Amino acid sequence: MKRRLFLLPAVRVLAVASLGFVGVGVRDAAAAILVVAQDGMATATNCNATNPTPYTTIGAAVTASGSGDTIVVCPGLYAEQVTIIKTLTLLGAKAGVDARTRAFVPADESIIDHPCGPVQIEADNVVLNGFTVQGSTLPDPCFLAGIWSNPDFSGTQGGHQILNNIVQNNISGIELDSTCVNPTLVQFNLIQNNNNPGPGSGNGIQTNFSLCNATIDSNKFSGHLSTSMLLVAGQSNLAISNNELVGGTPERIFLANTTASSITGNVSIGSTSSGTIRLFSGNSSVTISGNSLLNGMRGIRVNDLDPLTAGGNSGIQAHFNCIQGNSLAGLEVAAGDHTGILNAENNWWGSATGPTNPGNPGGTGDAIIAPDNNVDFIPFLTSCPAFTPGKVTGGGQVSVLGGKASFGFNAKQGSGAGSGHLNYMNHVTGAHLDCTVTAITEFTATTAKFSGTCSPNSSATNFMASVEDHGEPGKGNDKFMITYGLTTEGGTLISGNIQIHK
């Protein structure tokens, strides 16, 4: 088989170097590095090397490893179930490469694919970095998730780090459970389309056992038919931050039985769920701040539909959120479902007049529905703190699979969420977008993210674009990435330019 040129991401080289690697499978007193390549030839820093390695499957390397070892996995499709019962660091071909923005090129990925559950973490402090994990399709007694963890089951304390992975096309994405002993981190992952039939289908991350002392940060959720995060088993000390929930499906954050936790800086535009942040029952001391909850049905919903547990929420706070364009309510607190006052001061409700509520005559923003009159929403913000006046324009081409695509856009932000237009055409597939920009969700001196809805003759109903302006020339420097439907493509400009005007 012709070997593909494969350059190791810097993080893998650094990780390998820090361990004093001297050769394949060489073990020193502290730790060893084991290299997995399907053709049996590679070194830890070069998958094209002709040095033999004894490991052609990840499972074989796991079996041969000792606690504290690192396993480097070259690109390939690994149709196996990887059960990790030792403290190991597993580095895929894309270790250190943010999964949210990298183009998915199967030949460049280390793909773990298994119908009974590709990855099970049954040890403390396991690191899984830079893989694609996919293919869970089988019900119990299989594991039902792409990545499965359950410290109670294995008698361990959790503390796993799940980084830079594409987790896709499973029944559910990640079964995330951990005790409070070791901090757990889920970061820079693209978690998408985990909708295969079975228990838990349609959830990006879910808990069935318990989760504590965990950070879910800077992940991208897309295409799920139930929730982005379904955390209902009993959670505490969670930080859910800076995640992107792509619209058009019911992507949402759903909590029950959660205490002492925060939901901060997340962005959702166009969720079709009944509540983008949904607090069911048993939640207390949960702070919701700095999120952009745009164009959904309800920005925040506190509503326990289970009559046996009704009224179990308390101490919920919401501050400095941008809540706008939600068709039913910006915030709804059902009767009897929050004990005491819900403090929702200093939020933007989509209008300088404040929310629509009987307690705010003349308010025309998103509604606050609270039959128990138990929401304190005054003072409210008269502008969204995330809205920065400015414009961004661009025109050019990017590489896509098999060829190139053209784009042209203008977007601006003033006192509103954003406006403008985007046209896009993939010259290979013929996919075409003719879309209105409805929100700019990130606007810095060098980066912008915007999204919107597309005309009926487009190839998708909505889009989300991420652009970068790194000066002149745009070619080779600026970046344009777009997500539409289930497709994400783009990258560094092959010609053209992007300019942020602030």
Add this chain to the structure above:
Amino acid sequence: MTRLGFVLTALLAVAGVMGPAPVAAQDDVAGVTGAGEGIFSTGATFNGVTLRRLELGHGLFIARDGSAMGQFHAVLRGTSLLGQARDVIVEGKVTGGSVAGNGGVTFSGTATVNMGDGTPPVPGVPFAATVSTNSLALILNATALPTATVSAGSITIE
């Protein structure tokens, strides 16, 4: 407040009102975007390249005062005098524009033109484009190309 303090405060307030407006506060009369493909009528040539098709991508705002900001990009696809496939890449910075009575717009600026023949790209080439929702007419370095008809994708004028 002292009288001097009042005067200073008033001056600062006026300065605040009269100072440079934020970019987004400019009064745009049109936004133009496009991405797609077009077809030239026969006889289109540029610097010896016979043009058949183009790929376009542009995004810009046109202000009421005739200024504009944005990008124009086109790949002019054709064949050289020797019959070889040739892509001429035009990367333009838009600095001016206007809205025509028929709903079309014209915008202009300077571009870097890469003839695709191995010669270095030429910067500072003046260009002007007149677009409608289904066509694009480009004047490049005083050479007026025949109007190209959009065959795939779209141009939007708002």
